[in-house]
Amino acid sequence: MSDKISLLEAVNLALHRAMAEDENVVVLGEDVGVNGGVFRATLGLRETFGFKRVIDTPLAETMIGGLAVGMAAQGLKPVMEIQFMGFIYAAMEQLVSHASRLRNRTRGRLTCPLVLRTPMGAGIRAPEHHSESTEAMFAQIPGVRVVIPSSPARAYGLLLAAIDDPDPVIFLEPTRLYRMNPQVVVDDGKRLPLDTCFTLREGNDLTLISWGASIHETLQAATQLAERGVSAEVIDVACVKPLDLDTLEASVRKTGRCVIVHEAPKSCAVGAEIAASLYERVLLDLQAPIQRVTAPDIPPPLYRLEQLYMPGPDDILAACDTVLNYA
Amino acid sequence: MPNKIDLPYTRYLAPDGRLSGDLPAWADDFNLLTRLYRQMVLTRLFDQKAVALQRTGRIGTYAPTLGQEAIGVAIGCLMHPEDVLIPYYRDTAVQLMRGVKMEEILLYWGGDERGSAYVDPAVREDFPLCVPIATQALHACGVASAFKIRGEHRVAVTTCGDGATSKGDFLEALNVAGAWQLPVVFVVNNNQWAISVPRRIQCGAPTLAQKAIGAGFHGEQVDGNDILAVYDRMRIALERARHGKGPVLLECISYRLGDHTTADDATRYRPAEEVKQAWQEEPIKRLQTFLASQGVWDEGREQALVAECQAEVQASVDVFEAAGIQPVESVFEHVYAQWPAVLADQREMLLERAARRGGERHE
Numbered sequence: 001m002s003d004k005i006s007l008l009e010a011v012n013l014a015l016h017r018a019m020a021e022d023e024n025v026v027v028l029g030e031d032v033g034v035n036g037g038v039f040r041a042t043l044g045l046r047e048t049f050g051f052k053r054v055i056d057t058p059l060a061e062t063m064i065g066g067l068a069v070g071m072a073a074q075g076l077k078p079v080m081e082i083q084f085m086g087f088i089y090a091a092m093e094q095l096v097s098h099a100s101r102l103r104n105r106t107r108g109r110l111t112c113p114l115v116l117r118t119p120m121g122a123g124i125r126a127p128e129h130h131s132e133s134t135e136a137m138f139a140q141i142p143g144v145r146v147v148i149p150s151s152p153a154r155a156y157g158l159l160l161a162a163i164d165d166p167d168p169v170i171f172l173e174p175t176r177l178y179r180m181n182p183q184v185v186v187d188d189g190k191r192l193p194l195d196t197c198f199t200l201r202e203g204n205d206l207t208l209i210s211w212g213a214s215i216h217e218t219l220q221a222a223t224q225l226a227e228r229g230v231s232a233e234v235i236d237v238a239c240v241k242p243l244d245l246d247t248l249e250a251s252v253r254k255t256g257r258c259v260i261v262h263e264a265p266k267s268c269a270v271g272a273e274i275a276a277s278l279y280e281r282v283l284l285d286l287q288a289p290i291q292r293v294t295a296p297d298i299p300p301p302l303y304r305l306e307q308l309y310m311p312g313p314d315d316i317l318a319a320c321d322t323v324l325n326y327a
Numbered sequence: 328m329p330n331k332i333d334l335p336y337t338r339y340l341a342p343d344g345r346l347s348g349d350l351p352a353w354a355d356d357f358n359l360l361t362r363l364y365r366q367m368v369l370t371r372l373f374d375q376k377a378v379a380l381q382r383t384g385r386i387g388t389y390a391p392t393l394g395q396e397a398i399g400v401a402i403g404c405l406m407h408p409e410d411v412l413i414p415y416y417r418d419t420a421v422q423l424m425r426g427v428k429m430e431e432i433l434l435y436w437g438g439d440e441r442g443s444a445y446v447d448p449a450v451r452e453d454f455p456l457c458v459p460i461a462t463q464a465l466h467a468c469g470v471a472s473a474f475k476i477r478g479e480h481r482v483a484v485t486t487c488g489d490g491a492t493s494k495g496d497f498l499e500a501l502n503v504a505g506a507w508q509l510p511v512v513f514v515v516n517n518n519q520w521a522i523s524v525p526r527r528i529q530c531g532a533p534t535l536a537q538k539a540i541g542a543g544f545h546g547e548q549v550d551g552n553d554i555l556a557v558y559d560r561m562r563i564a565l566e567r568a569r570h571g572k573g574p575v576l577l578e579c580i581s582y583r584l585g586d587h588t589t590a591d592d593a594t595r596y597r598p599a600e601e602v603k604q605a606w607q608e609e610p611i612k613r614l615q616t617f618l619a620s621q622g623v624w625d626e627g628r629e630q631a632l633v634a635e636c637q638a639e640v641q642a643s644v645d646v647f648e649a650a651g652i653q654p655v656e657s658v659f660e661h662v663y664a665q666w667p668a669v670l671a672d673q674r675e676m677l678l679e680r681a682a683r684r685g686g687e688r689h690e
Binding site for chain 1: 454
């Protein structure tokens with residue numbers, strides 16, 4: 001019980017728990033059954049819950065998305081896996097035009113309690129189309145939730161909550177964190193809320209806002225700041241849609257300084273939404289302009305240069321210096 | 328031709344209403360046939376009324392079902408209440424037969440989501456009309472998968488037009504239906520026109536039904552203007568699917584006698600001669616002629632039926648027009664099961680906007 005597990009194992013643990021608790025939960029996707037998923041996130045589910053509930057689908061992402069809508073409308077709770085975020089776009093129409101709207105279109109007569117899990121982000125020397133962070137595209141869709149865990153414990157609690165949720169949830173798993181920083185996760189079935197940020201570290205001098213894999217570098221930067229006597233508050237947004245602006249507002253009101261860190265390209269990203277909302281709410285409490293540390297608006301380079309793409313602790317510290325030293 | 332695929336084509340009634348070959352045994356039931364006839368007439372009168380309501384600005388854009396009444400009435404009549412319909416946007420006929428109310432159809436096209444809330448318990452699991460082409464075929468496979476997982480003897484029936492069969496969604500749906508032998512029936516309303524694009528340049532295959540063969544299951548064609556043919560083949564398709572014998576694709580060959588929608592003008596792209604010819608083959612007159620030839624229909628019955636149907640249609644228009652507009656708050660009620668507290672300010676913003684505009688109509 002006290003063994004440390006990785007984020008990937010936490011996902012697997014939550015899936016086992018959800019399927020054991022509710023027979024309406026089904027898992028579907030490419031290679032999720034016999035093979036246990038290409039990352040092994042669904043390992044062992046087929047053996048425990050059988051082929052009727054752990055379904056290897058034909059290789060067609062649009063179909064997986066549409067199938068899950070039909071299943072969900074029938075009262076099942078499909079948890080579909082899209083093998084990589086780079087292949088999710090074929091299912092986009094099903095998310096935008098159907099999953100997110102079925103409840104509203106029918107005035108609640110039909111609903112769509114599905115979960116779409118997919119690995120996201122750069123940093124594992126993967127081939128082309130395996131390294132994107134396009135969470136902002138999904139955050140634009142009314143009616144869905146977009147959730148990104150950044151630790152094994154949050155992956156466990158948030159995935160259980162996502163499967164419980166009566167509406168569609170897009171659950172993005174940072175591949176770079178899959179096997180990093182294992183921690184003890186108690187399999188107690190406890191859900192985490194889907195509409196609050198998580199304050200990972202309290203501080204008074206500035207607020208660092210991030211989510212997903214970038215949380216790792218953001219925490220490293222906060223540690224280095226502490227060594228310099230600067231107390232940084234670190235907030236993991238975790239649920240980028242809907243966005244808990246109140247927690248962010250309260251923190252920035254307290255510190256007066258804010259740096260936002262994300263791996264997605266800069267323009268029109270979730271960071272832009274957060275910065276704009278904070279300016280609407282706390283402009284006169286700010287001691288310095290909000291800084292964003294992000295990838296540039298380029299496709300993720302192939303892996304020889306991919307380290308350049310992702311914000312590192314050095315970039316974050318430089319942005320922190322900018323807001324700390326602002327006249 | 329090495330790749331030629333011969334598929335069955337079924338027709339009982341010739342365009343002039345004369346019987347071609349023997350009737351199937353079930354068709355001896357003239358009560359059933361007059362019931363089907365009545366429903367086709369009701370559908371057409373309602374459809375005409377909907378177009379008239381659009382022309383006078385009382386509903387928005389509408390997609391007429393003119394000419395395709397036989398297909399919809401037959402499949403709607405044969406489906407069991409516990410089956411699930413996953414329709415496309417030209418499905419007034421099948422929806423009415425299933426139990427969707429006329430006033431609901433008017434509400435939907437009249438710009439009100441309550442039109443897809445379907446109050447009749449017989450249709451409470453049916454999908455609303457699907458506008459993005461062919462995407463609904465995949466929902467049908469999901470619904471059918473749920474039936475199969477739970478071991479239920481129910482069938483998912485999905486409809487689409489000929490244009491939809493060109494889409495990847497349609498082909499992905501056929502593929503998974505065949506791979507898993509799902510209890511689903513695909514009904515293609517081949518009405519010859521996808522807005523302005525005719526069937527002959529939509530697809531290089533001689534039939535649309537043969538797309539099922541590539542997916543590993545049965546496909547066939549019927550004369551979609553002959554309700555006896557559609558009824559007969561749909562009956563068997565549903566039986567097969569219900570008893571675990573796999574999916575069926577039924578290509579119903581018909582003609583879109585009206586415009587694509589009320590926003591379209593089909594005279595821009597198709598010859599009047601072709602439309603005139605198609606009217607010679609339309610489904611309602613065909614069955615009427617047959618019933619008259621059997622001595623079970625006449626002018627007096629026709630007049631009484633039309634009057635009765637017109638009254639029913641008018642009653643639904645009255646209900647529709649009395650429905651009023653949904654309260655402003657309703658736009659937030661069903662986006663999520665519960666409007667997220669963290670988005671409360673957005674709700675306030677809209678309610679304030681509505682209050683500021685006061686008595687103005689919200690449309």
